[in-house]
Amino acid sequence: MKHILMKLKTAVIAVGLLSGSAMSASVPLVKNLHEGWKFKQARLTNWYPATVPGVVHTDLLQNKIIEDPFFRLNERGLQWIDKEDWIYETRFSLSSDMMQKENMDLVFEGLDTYADVYLNDECILKADNMFRRWSLPVKQYIKEGDNVLKIYFHSPIKIDVPKWDALPYHYPASNDQSENGGLLNKKISIFARKAGYHYGWDWGPRLVTSGIWRPVYIKAWSDSRINDVFIEQKQVNASKAVIAGHIELNADKEMNDVTVTVTDEATGKILGKQQTNLKKGINQVTVNFALSKPKLWWSNGLGEPYLYRFRTDVTANKEILDSKTEKVGIRSLKVVHQPDKDGHTFYIELNGRPVFAKGANYIPCDNFLPRVTPDIYKKTILDAANANMNMLRVWGGGTYESDLFYDLCDEHGIMIWQDFMFACSMYPAEGELLESIRQEAIDNVKRLRNHACIALWCGNNECQDAWLGWGWKPEIEKQSKEYADKVWAQYQQQYHVTLPEVVKEYAPETFYWPSSPFAFEGEPSGTTDGDRHYWSVWHGKVPISDYNKEKSRFFSEYGFQSFPEFESVKRYAPNPEDWDIRSEVMMSHQRGGDHANGLIETYLLNEYKTPHNFQSFLYMNHVLQGDAIKTAIEAHRRQMPYNMGTLFWQHNDCWPVASWASRDYYGRWKAQHYYARKAFEDILISPIVEEDELKVYGVSDRIKGASGKLQVQVCRFDGKIIHDWSKHVSVGGNTSQVYFSAPLTEVLKDTEKGDVYVRVVYADKSGKVYDNNYYLGKQKEMNYPKVNLTTEVQPMAGGYEVTVSSDKFARAVFLSIADNESLYSDNYFDIQPNGSVKVQIATQLPVDKFKESLKLTCLNNEF
Numbered sequence: 005m006k007h008i009l010m011k012l013k014t015a016v017i018a019v020g021l022l023s024g025s026a027m028s029a030s031v032p033l034v035k036n037l038h039e040g041w042k043f044k045q046a047r048l049t050n051w052y053p054a055t056v057p058g059v060v061h062t063d064l065l066q067n068k069i070i071e072d073p074f075f076r077l078n079e080r081g082l083q084w085i086d087k088e089d090w091i092y093e094t095r096f097s098l099s100s101d102m103m104q105k106e107n108m109d110l111v112f113e114g115l116d117t118y119a120d121v122y123l124n125d126e127c128i129l130k131a132d133n134m135f136r137r138w139s140l141p142v143k144q145y146i147k148e149g150d151n152v153l154k155i156y157f158h159s160p161i162k163i164d165v166p167k168w169d170a171l172p173y174h175y176p177a178s179n180d181q182s183e184n185g186g187l188l189n190k191k192i193s194i195f196a197r198k199a200g201y202h203y204g205w206d207w208g209p210r211l212v213t214s215g216i217w218r219p220v221y222i223k224a225w226s227d228s229r230i231n232d233v234f235i236e237q238k239q240v241n242a243s244k245a246v247i248a249g250h251i252e253l254n255a256d257k258e259m260n261d262v263t264v265t266v267t268d269e270a271t272g273k274i275l276g277k278q279q280t281n282l283k284k285g286i287n288q289v290t291v292n293f294a295l296s297k298p299k300l301w302w303s304n305g306l307g308e309p310y311l312y313r314f315r316t317d318v319t320a321n322k323e324i325l326d327s328k329t330e331k332v333g334i335r336s337l338k339v340v341h342q343p344d345k346d347g348h349t350f351y352i353e354l355n356g357r358p359v360f361a362k363g364a365n366y367i368p369c370d371n372f373l374p375r376v377t378p379d380i381y382k383k384t385i386l387d388a389a390n391a392n393m394n395m396l397r398v399w400g401g402g403t404y405e406s407d408l409f410y411d412l413c414d415e416h417g418i419m420i421w422q423d424f425m426f427a428c429s430m431y432p433a434e435g436e437l438l439e440s441i442r443q444e445a446i447d448n449v450k451r452l453r454n455h456a457c458i459a460l461w462c463g464n465n466e467c468q469d470a471w472l473g474w475g476w477k478p479e480i481e482k483q484s485k486e487y488a489d490k491v492w493a494q495y496q497q498q499y500h501v502t503l504p505e506v507v508k509e510y511a512p513e514t515f516y517w518p519s520s521p522f523a524f525e526g527e528p529s530g531t532t533d534g535d536r537h538y539w540s541v542w543h544g545k546v547p548i549s550d551y552n553k554e555k556s557r558f559f560s561e562y563g564f565q566s567f568p569e570f571e572s573v574k575r576y577a578p579n580p581e582d583w584d585i586r587s588e589v590m591m592s593h594q595r596g597g598d599h600a601n602g603l604i605e606t607y608l609l610n611e612y613k614t615p616h617n618f619q620s621f622l623y624m625n626h627v628l629q630g631d632a633i634k635t636a637i638e639a640h641r642r643q644m645p646y647n648m649g650t651l652f653w654q655h656n657d658c659w660p661v662a663s664w665a666s667r668d669y670y671g672r673w674k675a676q677h678y679y680a681r682k683a684f685e686d687i688l689i690s691p692i693v694e695e696d697e698l699k700v701y702g703v704s705d706r707i708k709g710a711s712g713k714l715q716v717q718v719c720r721f722d723g724k725i726i727h728d729w730s731k732h733v734s735v736g737g738n739t740s741q742v743y744f745s746a747p748l749t750e751v752l753k754d755t756e757k758g759d760v761y762v763r764v765v766y767a768d769k770s771g772k773v774y775d776n777n778y779y780l781g782k783q784k785e786m787n788y789p790k791v792n793l794t795t796e797v798q799p800m801a802g803g804y805e806v807t808v809s810s811d812k813f814a815r816a817v818f819l820s821i822a823d824n825e826s827l828y829s830d831n832y833f834d835i836q837p838n839g840s841v842k843v844q845i846a847t848q849l850p851v852d853k854f855k856e857s858l859k860l861t862c863l864n865n866e867f
């Protein structure tokens with residue numbers, strides 16, 4: 005009944021809208037210009053069909069002129085593409101309705117990068133920044149009938165090499181793989197406002213694209229149109245939200261008695277209204293309103309990420325001239341950066357509550373950005389939400405992401421640490437380039453400022469630490485102190501003047517942080533103030549257990565590498581001769597080079613065992629990576645509230661490669677992602693030996709306390725229980741506390757450390773169970789018995805349920821089937837002695853093929 009009433013109510017609102025004023029002939033009309041494109045190499049004559057949005061590389065691929073750039077060694081043969089100029093062209097005509105409008109704006113949401121735009125042979129734009137949105141009045145150039153839109157893309161290499169040649173000193177750009185691009189040491193990426201990772205990274209190929217990478221359209225309008233709506237949340241608490249709607253209008257003439265209203269679409273209630281006169285040109289109108297007892301937006305795990313839909317209508321003479329709807333999460337979100345007894349805090353406060361940030365660093369999902377489909381975006385964000393994350397950091401060497409990305413983060417309560425697009429380089433930020441950076445910042449801060457998910461803006465990734473600590477400053481100083489001073493002055497201007505000014509002006513409620521990691525201007529980052537990138541485990545080769553010792557106020561990066569799993573490797577390296585981590589193909593898909601392979605091997609030998617073949621290497625590498633990151637996450641969470649964040653490096657890949665990612669390019673979860681999901685649960689029960697005491701921490705991110713039973717056992721791998729303790733405990737909300745502590749000797753009772761594991765289980769009153777297994781030494785020191793694993797397969801809707809049973813404790817059981825589209829409810833899990841685990845696998849494989857290809861791997865039997 006309620007359902008029908010609701011439906012009726014919605015229908016009435018819709019009819020009301022239409023019969024009231026929305027039937028107006030005055031609303032702007034939009035025509036996408038995505039059809040009929042062709043492209044060619046500028047100096048040649050053959051035209052080929054093109055896809056818009058798209059880039060040259062994917063168009064060449066679709067026309068079978070090149071082969072898949074991600075397959076085996078193909079990337080190497082494609083380095084000619086970025087040294088050519090390319091021309092794109094289409095023809096279009098506009099409807100008579102559109103032709104009747106007084107104004108026409110040609111809008112490019114993104115042009116990559118040096119692009120001259122011609123409309124009917126008139127050069128109307130010379131674009132030079134991939135991150136900018138270009139909107140141009142074009143009415144005067146548009147003809148009735150056929151119009152020709154042509155874009156000439158200059159090679160970014162040809163444009164920028166002369167800039168490098170002209171300088172007496174060089175800006176460092178450590179990840180720019182200029183040699184792979186045939187440019188020797190000419191690291192030119194710093195000159196182009198273009199995604200840094202296109203030039204190569206330590207997890208990415210060098211594929212420097214050009215193209216119309218985001219939508220292009222014509223918007224035709226008369227009288228007035230909405231340029232922008234900014235919903236400024238001036239003050240938010242549980243009882244009230246004070247909001248100012250700032251509406252930017254463009255008018256083509258003076259207009260009197262124009263009304264701007266903001267309506268809550270869910271209820272149809274008008275929230276605020278403003279009567280105004282418009283002058284010709286740009287007008288700013290503010291509609292103030294308040295919500296009493298607003299439904300607040302919460303991050304994942306803390307509550308519903310509720311989104312209002314606020315519709316802005318501009319009306320004159322009872323006709324709606326333009327409308328725009330914003331989805332807005334009402335919340336107060338602060339970054340609390342304040343002195344305390346230890347240094348400076350750095351944490352998120354959401355709706356008045358400190359929130360421990362759990363998540364990962366995010367890079368672009370593909371080297372060819374336009375082919376990231378809505379489904380890929382959905383899976384990427386859902387894989388974060390389903391792994392109990394509440395934050396992603398959009399890292400500065402990629403792009404300001406698509407609107408859909410941020411919409412999904414709003415919907416799933418994923419807070420965004422948003423870098424400006426600068427990473428691991430110094431930039432010539434003066435003159436025209438600085439102005440371009442300023443405009444790019446304005447475009448993107450304006451575009452993203454209504455998103456509830458945006459938690460902070462950050463100037464760059466690692467640029468200050470690199471200048472001060474990676475030897476860059478002395479290197480340039482050696483040449484001349486004047487050059488070094490100049491580079492540093494540009495740095496300060498960019499990150500301490502220009503970018504914070506933009507954030508202050510266009511998103512005044514949003515926190516700005518100059519760099520990541522950062523503590524103080526002109527000083528290297530540290531452990532007592534601000535955020536930290538911790539890389540001593542991995543780059544610094546220290547033992548994985550060091551994660552337990554290291555402190556920070558907010559770990560914004562740390563990571564550990566693995567190769568993709570074998571089923572993924574076969575997709576880009578299908579030949580048996582490729583199946584060696586040092587084969588030419590695998591090396592080309594390992595951008596950390598032999599150094600990184602060596603690190604994986606060293607850690608495996610130090611802490612695990614020697615794998616007996618390639619597949620075994622890949623599997624053990626996954627367990628190693630998963631265990632390492634689990635150790636780190638648990639350590640970081642135990643440190644709460646001193647530490648208030650843990651974002652591992654990295655959530656995703658942009659091509660198939662060995663990297664720090666927890667999900668590979670094809671979206672497959674590695675062991676790390678399953679382990680992170682568990683370590684990020686709202687309650688973490690974390691055992692650890694500290695000074696010969698076995699302690700069990702309970703860490704809770706819940707708003708309220710939990711009560712339940714905690715059980716701590718020391719078990720032999722064959723099932724015999726050596727020590728058994730249980731107690732009713734209340735785990736306090738938003739705290740980390742020790743709930744069990746005993747001398748190791750007491751709980752071990754003369755048993756060898758290598759023969760046992762610590763098993764902890766916490767069952768709260770609602771029946772939710774949290775468990776964890778912990779080892780008293782390195783994995784290679786564990787005397788894992790060989791195990792008999794048996795399986796039982798039951799068909800279920802969309803796949804199969806597999807019950808895996810083991811006679812003894814089985815470590816890291818990995819299931820795999822020969823199906824690239826399959827999804828697993830869990831993997832790389834442990835099985836208790838004489839226990840079993842049920843796993844749901846979504847797949848289209850018929851039952852015989854499924855059973856035939858089902859493979860089980862387990863650390864016990866690999867050692």
Ligand code: BMA
Nearest residue numbers: 206207428465466537561653
């Ligand atoms: C971090 C990042 C990236 C890099 C990663 C792995 O410092 O900011 O630049 O890819 O380390 O080395």
